[in-house]
Amino acid sequence: MERTHSCGALRSEDVGKQVVLMGWVARRRDFGPLTFIDLRDRDGITQVVFNEETAAEAHARAKEVRGEYVIAVTGDVVLRAEGQRNPKITTGDVEVSAREILILNDARTPPFQLELTSSDALASEDTRLKYRYLDLRRPQLQANLRLRHRTVAEIRRYMDEQGFTEIETPILIKSTPEGARDYIVPSRIQPGKFYALPQSPQLFKQLCMIAGLDKYYQIARCFRDEDLRADRQPEFTQLDVELSFASTEIVYRLVEGLFKRVFKLVGADLETPFPRLTFAEAMRRYGSDKPDLRFGMELKDLSGELEGTTFAPFASTLESRGEIKGIVVQGGAKLSRKALDELQEFAKRYGAGALAWIKLGDELSSSLLKALGQETIERLARAAGAVSGDAVLIIAGRAKIVAASLGALRLEVARREKLIPENVYRPLWVTEFPMFEFHEEDGRYYAMHHPFTSPLDEDLPLFRRAVEENETRLLGDLRAKAYDAVVNGVEAAGGSIRIHQREVQNLVFKAIGLTPEMARERFGFFLDALEYGTPPHGGIAAGIERLLMSMTGIENIRDLMAFPKTASAADLMIDAPGEVDPRQLEELRLKIVKE
RNA sequence: GGGACUGUGACCGAGAGGUGAGGUACUUGCUUGUCAAGCAAGCCGAUGACGGUUCGAGUCCGUCCAGUCCCGCCA
Numbered sequence: 001m002e003r004t005h006s007c008g009a010l011r012s013e014d015v016g017k018q019v020v021l022m023g024w025v026a027r028r029r030d031f032g033p034l035t036f037i038d039l040r041d042r043d044g045i046t047q048v049v050f051n052e053e054t055a056a057e058a059h060a061r062a063k064e065v066r067g068e069y070v071i072a073v074t075g076d077v078v079l080r081a082e083g084q085r086n087p088k089i090t091t092g093d094v095e096v097s098a099r100e101i102l103i104l105n106d107a108r109t110p111p112f113q114l115e116l117t118s119s120d121a122l123a124s125e126d127t128r129l130k131y132r133y134l135d136l137r138r139p140q141l142q143a144n145l146r147l148r149h150r151t152v153a154e155i156r157r158y159m160d161e162q163g164f165t166e167i168e169t170p171i172l173i174k175s176t177p178e179g180a181r182d183y184i185v186p187s188r189i190q191p192g193k194f195y196a197l198p199q200s201p202q203l204f205k206q207l208c209m210i211a212g213l214d215k216y217y218q219i220a221r222c223f224r225d226e227d228l229r230a231d232r233q234p235e236f237t238q239l240d241v242e243l244s245f246a247s248t249e250i251v252y253r254l255v256e257g258l259f260k261r262v263f264k265l266v267g268a269d270l271e272t273p274f275p276r277l278t279f280a281e282a283m284r285r286y287g288s289d290k291p292d293l294r295f296g297m298e299l300k301d302l303s304g305e306l307e308g309t310t311f312a313p314f315a316s317t318l319e320s321r322g323e324i325k326g327i328v329v330q331g332g333a334k335l336s337r338k339a340l341d342e343l344q345e346f347a348k349r350y351g352a353g354a355l356a357w358i359k360l361g362d363e364l365s366s367s368l369l370k371a372l373g374q375e376t377i378e379r380l381a382r383a384a385g386a387v388s389g390d391a392v393l394i395i396a397g398r399a400k401i402v403a404a405s406l407g408a409l410r411l412e413v414a415r416r417e418k419l420i421p422e423n424v425y426r427p428l429w430v431t432e433f434p435m436f437e438f439h440e441e442d443g444r445y446y447a448m449h450h451p452f453t454s455p456l457d458e459d460l461p462l463f464r465r466a467v468e469e470n471e472t473r474l475l476g477d478l479r480a481k482a483y484d485a486v487v488n489g490v491e492a493a494g495g496s497i498r499i500h501q502r503e504v505q506n507l508v509f510k511a512i513g514l515t516p517e518m519a520r521e522r523f524g525f526f527l528d529a530l531e532y533g534t535p536p537h538g539g540i541a542a543g544i545e546r547l548l549m550s551m552t553g554i555e556n557i558r559d560l561m562a563f564p565k566t567a568s569a570a571d572l573m574i575d576a577p578g579e580v581d582p583r584q585l586e587e588l589r590l591k592i593v594k595e
Numbered sequence: 596g597g598g599a600c601u602g603u604g605a606c607c608g609a610g611a612g613g614u615g616a617g618g619u620a621c622u623u624g625c626u627u628g629u630c631a632a633g634c635a636a637g638c639c640g641a642u643g644a645c646g647g648u649u650c651g652a653g654u655c656c657g658u659c660c661a662g663u664c665c666c667g668c669c670a
Contacts (some may be wrong), residue, residue, distance in 0.1 A: 033627050047630065067620080086630055095630095109621060112606050117619065117631040121607050126662050179670040199670090226669040349598080349666055437670085450670050512670095556663095567663065 001102070002071055008044020012093045014077045019096060021046055022072045022104065024137065025065050026115050035062045039073065039096075042142050047086070047095040048073050058101045067115070068107035068134075074100040110134055129572040132563055144560050148548055151262055152219055155239055158258050162213040164241070169204035171197060171221070176522055178451065181225040183234070191589035197223035200541060202450060203526050205242040206498060209537040210529050213359045217241045219544070231490075231549060231557050239547075241495070242539030248481055248497060251540055252429060255485055255493060259427060266551045269423045274485070278432040286323075287407020289433070292489030293426035297410050299325045299403075301385045302394060311371045313353070317396040322402075324396040326384045327410050329417065332391025333361035339416075340367075346412055348396060349403035354503045356394040360386055368394075411489065422553070427487045432456065433496075435463075435478040436511060444513050445475045449482040451508050453496040454538075456481060460504070467507045475511055481538070492552035495540025502530060 003022040010019065023041035033052040038045050050062040065071060086092035090359050111131055112123035122128070128135040129254040135141060158168070175182045175196035182196035192211065198204075200222050208216040220240045228234065256272040263270050275293075282291050285298045303324045306314050314324055329335065335357075336344075344355035358366040358381050366377050384392045393413070395406050435455050436445040447453065455463050456479045466474035481497035499505045505527070509519040520527065539592065543561045558564035565571050 027630075029629050029632050031627060031629065031632080032625085034629080036629055036632085038630070045630095049628080052627085081628085084628060084630090092630085109605070115620095115621060115631085116607090123606055124602080124662070126602095127606080129662090180668085202670095213666080224669060227667085229669085230664070233670070343601095346665095351666085447670055453670090482664095485651090566661090568661085572662095 001074070003072070005039040007039050008090055010046055010077055010091045010094050010096070012079060013576070015079045015094060015315070017077045018074070018099075019077055020072060020074050021048070021096060023065055023070070024107075025069045025071060027067070028062070028065055030063065033059075035059060037062060037071075037073075039063065039071070040137075040139075042146075044091060044139075045089045047089075048075060048098050049095050050098045050101070054097070055099050061101050061103065062098070065101075065103065066107065068110055068137075069103060070105040070106055070107070072102040073098050078540075084347040114138060126566070126572055127565060129564070132573045136562065141559065144182040144548070144552070144554065145562060147265065147552065148544065148560060149407070150265055151548060152544065154262050154265060155219070155258065158261050159217045159239075159241070162215070162254065162257075164217045164243075166212060166218055167208060167213065167216050167447055168218060169198070169201040169220065173198050173204075178447075180521075182224045183225045186590060199224050200238060200450075201240050203523075205240055205539060206452065206537065207242045207526070207529055209242055210532065210534050212244075212535075214244045216243070216539075222555065228565070231546065232556060233545070233557055233561065233564055234569050236557070236561075237544040238541040239327070239493075239544060240539070242537060244535040244537045246497060246536065246538040248431070248483060248538070251483070251495060251497075251538055255540055255542075259485065259487070259492070260546070263425060263551060268308045268423075268551070270425055270427055274427045274429050276429040276431050278430070279430055279434065279479075282430050283403050283407075287403035287405075287410060288489075289430055290415075290484065290486045290491045291407075291428070291430075292411060292420070292490055293428060294421055294424050294488055295414050297327050297414060298421070299327055299406050299410070302326050302380055302383055304384045305376070305380050309372070309376075311368070314396055320398075322397050323399045324394065325402050325406055326380070326392045326394040327406060327413070328384050328386045329391045329393060329413055330419070331389055331417070332393075332413075333389050335359065335361045335391050343393065343409060343413065347409050350408050351401040352395045352405035353397055354395075355409075355475045356396075357396070358386070358392040360388050360390050360392075384481050422450060425487060425494075427485065430484045430486055431482075432479040433482040433484070434476065435459075435480040435508075436475045437548035438476055445472065445511060447508065447512055449480060449494075449496050451512060451514075452498045452505070453508075454481045454499045454504065455479065462505055463504075463511075467510045472511075483540075485540070485542070487550035488553070490546055491543075492547045492550045493540050493542035495538065497536070497538035500530070500534045500536045502527075505530065 001020055004019045005021060007021055007023045012455050021039055023039040026038040026040040026045055029036040035050040037048045039048050050059040052059045073096060075096040078097050080093060112127050114134060114137055172195040175184055175194060180199050182199065185195040185197065187193045187195060192269055201218060201220050205216055218240045220238050221235055222238050223235050225234060252273065256274055259269045260272055279289055282289055287299050294312060301323065303318055306318065306324055309315050317324055340357050347355045356367050358368065358377055360381055364374060364377065370379055382391050386392050393409060395402050434448050435453065437448040439446050459478050462474060463478050465471060466478065483495060484491050485493040499508065545557045548560045549557065554560060563571065563573065570576065
């Protein structure tokens with residue numbers, strides 16, 4: 001017996017056909033001489049009717065069936081009578097009148113309920129993760145995985161059309177101290193030595209360019225041993241792209257074309273070219289390098305209005321060249337004291353000392369009223385662009401902290417006040433990322449993107465001066481040919497044009513404190529390769545799950561992966577990570593040191 | 596490394612120091628058309644683990660475990 005249709009396929013046009021459906025029993029409703037089964041497969045649900053009068057044997061067997069049994073049904077598609085149709089399911093105009101039923105497999109009562117009624121909620125996440133194969137039967141998760149498949153399929157089609165070659169690179173590679181923490185794999189054949197799993201195929205894709213492969217891409221698994229977040233898993237998938245003779249403009253066009261195609265899958269029509277913001281401007285106006293442009297509420301600089309203030313917190317901020325900025329919450333005058341306290345707590349997580357506020361209600365109120373006086377406060381509110389009924393939230397401090405806390409506050413307030421429109425897509429390029437970032441603890445600069453990222457051509461003279469004359473503080477001002485594609489506040493892709501000249505590469509190593517010997521030890525093979533005729537090249541990588549998050553608005557990466565891990569990087573289903581047999585350890589010459 | 600929240604029957608979930616609702620699932624019976632089937636009955640737990648405070652703890656305190664979210668981290 002072969003199935004003829006999926007459980008989501010039948011329509012009124014199919015009435016009269018004899019069909020075979022196979023699937024899982026979602027529900028059974030027993031009415032004595034009449035029994036209904038909602039049959040579910042990946043495509044949908046079809047109602048099957050068992051009638052004692054017309055199919056006594058099948059009807060009797062149907063009574064034995066329970067939830068999640070796997071059955072095959074042979075029957076006739078019949079039109080449902082007016083008033084008996086079910087508009088909630090796509091097949092709701094028809095039903096299958098069963099002639100035969102075959103129980104393909106029975107099922108234990110599930111450990112949690114897959115089919116929900118309004119009176120119950122989804123089981124807790126750990127229970128569902130333990131029985132992931134059952135949770136995945138839920139139509140929502142299946143839809144996510146199918147969208148993921150269609151997205152990746154579309155990516156492959158597009159990249160192929162654009163002349164790219166999909167090339168696989170090794171999973172067992174070598175650990176480098178740069179970047180994220182590596183997952184390491186012990187070598188049995190060479191005891192005491194370790195492979196690392198790739199954080200990304202970075203060096204290999206550049207080697208593909210040196211190899212003359214010209215246009216490379218890969219749907220690549222990446223591994224990073226860092227703490228997890230709602231949008232971060234230890235292993236994830238990237239569309240990794242690199243092309244020779246590239247420029248930023250070529251990369252932008254390629255990715256805009258790709259995103260345009262892929263976002264069509266969720267019914268979105270992205271306008272190209274995407275608008276662009278430099279990193280500096282994004283930070284200044286949104287306090288974020290991945291601004292969500294679906295709503296306004298831009299950060300406004302208020303330090304000009306406060307020049308010469310005697311209010312100590314503000315005065316000391318200005319004196320130490322910090323920033324005082326604010327955002328306007330439309331209609332925010334109704335914010336309660338409690339809400340403002342909560343927002344202050346929220347801002348403090350990002351290092352903000354305090355959150356000052358002004359409310360333009362029926363009468364002016366402000367946490368700064370005593371300190372600054374009514375006149376100054378009104379001037380501040382006006383400068384921020386607030387009108388009657390609004391509130392202004394103000395944070396003062398070091399530029400980095402003001403951006404982080406006020407940028408996060410902007411998002412938080414927008415969420416709380418429901419200021420973010422749905423079904424709107426606002427992509428943009430964030431460009432000209434800094435080359436280097438100062439690391440307070442280590443007291444030195446690190447490459448912000450990675451050490452092979454090219455500086456802007458016009459910043460090259462400054463770069464030479466910074467390194468050759470050892471003016472290290474200039475390093476913070478250097479801009480890179482590095483870019484992110486951001487959609488609705490999600491960093492969907494990031495990349496750069498690479499350095500292809502040895503001289504510039506040496507400058508970078510010097511800037512981040514790598515002696516030629518150290519650079520050679522870490523990247524020796526790669527530096528060699530660069531000297532054999534490296535074409536100018538550049539590329540980009542798009543996190544597949546992140547891309548899907550921006551397409552769907554789904555806020556948790558786990559919902560876009562088949563078998564994700566928990567926040568403590570565990571797989572509750574297979575119970576990984578686990579201990580290994582002592583013999584395995586011995587073979588690898590490894591010893592566990594107990595605390 | 597740090598912070599916040601959560602942990603009650605198979606599942607969801609109420610219970611603001613004095614033995615724990617309700618719903619769903621499951622089992623049985625009844626109802627000829629439901630679609631979150633209905634109705635009735637049954638079944639099911641001493642509340643994540645351990646320790647403490649108390650005459651008495653699910654409720655308070657401590658430690659641990661697990662889950663979620665966030666800061667740090669993620670070039």
